[in-house]
Amino acid sequence: MSRNEKETAGQNIPYIAGITLIATLGGLLFGYDTAVISGAERSVQIFLVDRLGLSTWVHGATISSALIGCIIGGAISGVFASGIGRKKTLILAAVLFFMSALGSGYPEFLFFEDGEPTMGLLYMFNFYRIIGGIGVGLASAVVPVYIGEIAPANIRGRLVSLNQFAIIFGMLVVYFVNWGIASGQSVEWINEVGWRRMFLSEAIPAGLFGVLLFFVPETPRYLSMAGRDDEALKILTKVNGGQRAKEIFAEIKNTVEHHSGKLLSYGKTVIVIGVLLSIFQQFVGINVALYYAPRIFESMGAGKDASMLQTVVMGVINVIFTVVAILTVDRWGRKPLLMVGSIGMAVGMFAIAGLAYYEVIGISTLVFIIIYTASFMMSWGPITWVLISEIFPNKIRGKAVAVAVAAQWAANFFISATYPSMMEFSGAFTYGFYGLMSLLSFLFVWKMIPETKGKSLEEMEELWRKKSGSVPESNVAAGR
Numbered sequence: 001m002s003r004n005e006k007e008t009a010g011q012n013i014p015y016i017a018g019i020t021l022i023a024t025l026g027g028l029l030f031g032y033d034t035a036v037i038s039g040a041e042r043s044v045q046i047f048l049v050d051r052l053g054l055s056t057w058v059h060g061a062t063i064s065s066a067l068i069g070c071i072i073g074g075a076i077s078g079v080f081a082s083g084i085g086r087k088k089t090l091i092l093a094a095v096l097f098f099m100s101a102l103g104s105g106y107p108e109f110l111f112f113e114d115g116e117p118t119m120g121l122l123y124m125f126n127f128y129r130i131i132g133g134i135g136v137g138l139a140s141a142v143v144p145v146y147i148g149e150i151a152p153a154n155i156r157g158r159l160v161s162l163n164q165f166a167i168i169f170g171m172l173v174v175y176f177v178n179w180g181i182a183s184g185q186s187v188e189w190i191n192e193v194g195w196r197r198m199f200l201s202e203a204i205p206a207g208l209f210g211v212l213l214f215f216v217p218e219t220p221r222y223l224s225m226a227g228r229d230d231e232a233l234k235i236l237t238k239v240n241g242g243q244r245a246k247e248i249f250a251e252i253k254n255t256v257e258h259h260s261g262k263l264l265s266y267g268k269t270v271i272v273i274g275v276l277l278s279i280f281q282q283f284v285g286i287n288v289a290l291y292y293a294p295r296i297f298e299s300m301g302a303g304k305d306a307s308m309l310q311t312v313v314m315g316v317i318n319v320i321f322t323v324v325a326i327l328t329v330d331r332w333g334r335k336p337l338l339m340v341g342s343i344g345m346a347v348g349m350f351a352i353a354g355l356a357y358y359e360v361i362g363i364s365t366l367v368f369i370i371i372y373t374a375s376f377m378m379s380w381g382p383i384t385w386v387l388i389s390e391i392f393p394n395k396i397r398g399k400a401v402a403v404a405v406a407a408q409w410a411a412n413f414f415i416s417a418t419y420p421s422m423m424e425f426s427g428a429f430t431y432g433f434y435g436l437m438s439l440l441s442f443l444f445v446w447k448m449i450p451e452t453k454g455k456s457l458e459e460m461e462e463l464w465r466k467k468s469g470s471v472p473e474s475n476v477a478a479g480r
Contacts, residue, residue: 010241011152019216020159023146024166025209026090026139029097031170032202033132034287037063039178043195048125051117056420064416065126066133070409073137078402080138085226086146087218093138094210098203100132105200115192132202133409141405145397148389149219152240153456157329160389164382165322170205172315177201179312221394221457224252251458252394263399266464273448274388274400278408280441281384284345285434286376287412288419317370321377333453334383335445341379342442348372349435357428380441390452393461 037044041063049059073093080089107125108114144160151159181194181201220239223232232252236245263271325337348371355365392400422430452460 010244012239012241016151016155016159016239019150020147020162022209022212022216023090023143023150024163025205025212026093026143027163027166028170028173029094029202029205029209030136030139030143031167031172032174032205033066033097033100033136033170035171036174036178036198036202037066038175039182040195040198043191044125046191047195048117048122052119052122054122056424060417060420062122062126062129064413066129066136067409067413067416069130069133069135070137070140071133071406071413072130073134073139074141074405074407074409075137075402076134077138077141077405078398078400081142081145081222081402082225082398085218085222086142086149087213087216089138089142090146091210091213093135093142094206094213096131096135096138097206098210100128100135101199101202101206103128104132105196105198137405137409140409141401144385144389145401146219148386148457149221149397150217150235150239153454155330156390157334157386157453158326160386161322161326161329161382164377164385165319165326168315168318168322168377168381172312172319174198174201175312175315220249221252221397224249225394229253248456248458251456254458263396263403265396266393266461267467269467270391270393270464271400271403274391274404275407276444276448277384277387278404279411280437280444281380282408282411282415283434283437284342284376284380284441285349285415285431285437286373286381287416288434314370314373317374318377318381321374322382324378325382328378329383329386330453333451334387335449335451337379338383338445338449339442341375341383342438342445344375344378345372345380346435346438346442348375349431349438353428353431353435356426356431387449387452390455390457390460391450391464393464394457 044062045059049062073096077089080092084092103109104125107121107128108116111124112118112121143163147160147163148156178198181197182190185194217235218231220232220235223229223235229249233245233249236248239245240248329337348368351368352365352372355368388401388404419430422433450460450463455463
């Protein structure tokens with residue numbers, strides 16, 4: 001029997017699939033929460049910013065305020081994931097999603113008069129959005145780690161990629177929800193009532209996620225680090241079968257016991273790669289296309305309803321090309337997909353920059369936006385999360401993922417908040433910058449990213465141990 005046959009013989013695929021689908025609801029809420037603002041941002045501007053006579057900068061900061069929470073959530077995710085576990089951290093994220101949905105939809109709750117914009121109400125709206133952002137930050141860091149630590153190596157890429165599918169699907173769902181709420185309604189009604197319903201709709205998937213999480217196990221790698229070996233082996237057996245579970249358990253115990261867990265105990269390179277992966281994923285400009293999609297399409301000459309519908313079309317394209325990544329990531333590998341995606345994004349963004357420079361607005365712009373987003377969704381969208389869940393050694397995974405995800409959300413906030421002012425300066429310059437970042441991302445992957453296809457998490461740990469020249473603590477103690 002071949003190695004691959006031995007590894008797959010005892011795998012409980014229905015059980016693995018069920019756990020993964022529940023976990024990816026966190027990804028769906030990640031997408032839902034970050035994209036719900038796309039349908040509501042103009043109404044929020046009119047209701048809270050324009051009526052108070054505030055600046056474009058305040059509008060950009062308000063629309064991006066959830067990202068402050070994302071940075072916080074990403075930064076603290078390692079503390080929570082290592083302290084209370086992956087599962088309980090996801091339950092906390094679900095609670096925060098639920099609170100944010102209710103509060104963002106009705107920020108007047110308890111303290112303010114209905115429909116009367118004040119600075120206090122603006123602060124409260126941003127507070128609720130930041131709470132939701134903390135939930136997003138926690139989920140964005142912990143869901144890929146959770147799936148990566150549960151999934152067998154031979155299908156880990158596909159299963160972690162499902163989280164990106166869930167993120168994009170969550171965005172597509174909320175595009176339909178926003179379109180459905182706004183369809184046939186007057187602009188006045190949308191600006192007074194409709195935007196509230198867009199935010200409130202998130203409470204439904206948030207509540208479902210929180211309930212279903214009580215039916216999934218904790219990850220065996222966390223349980224082993226917490227000294228709960230019997231539980232860890234039981235879950236490994238249920239996922240992988242008895243013989244393979246014992247082998248994986250021995251590998252986990254070996255890696256868990258050999259290092260202190262200090263962030264740089266495997267050297268700086270692995271941390272730098274994780275951080276740069278996260279930064280490049282945002283500096284290519286994808287969230288500008290997602291957050292400001294309706295406004296971009298309106299600037300191309302589409303009406304309000306048409307721009308919402310074109311956003312839905314873009315969401316469908318995103319889902320299709322994320323499926324391409326899911327089907328190919330464990331066959332082609334991580335590096336080839338990232339490099340092809342970087343080239344496609346560069347082509348799309350440089351073309352859009354050229355069209356913006358010559359003030360050409362029309363179907364050609366839409367075509368290159370689709371080329372750009374499709375390239376991202378088949379590569380940097382899902383594969384970044386796959387790599388972040390795979391490359392870090394067991395003992396430092398919680399801390400390292402927290403650093404990488406915090407860097408990602410900080411980059412996201414910078415790009416999203418600067419987009420309106422950059423566009424005021426020059427559309428061609430703005431899109432040209434994103435194109436340049438796409439080219440640099442290609443060089444980064446080519447030179448620095450190791451291929452992780454088919455490797456166990458423990459094999460990746462051994463790779464970084466050799467690169468850093470670190471010696472297991474047990475060897476040092478024994479004088480070897």
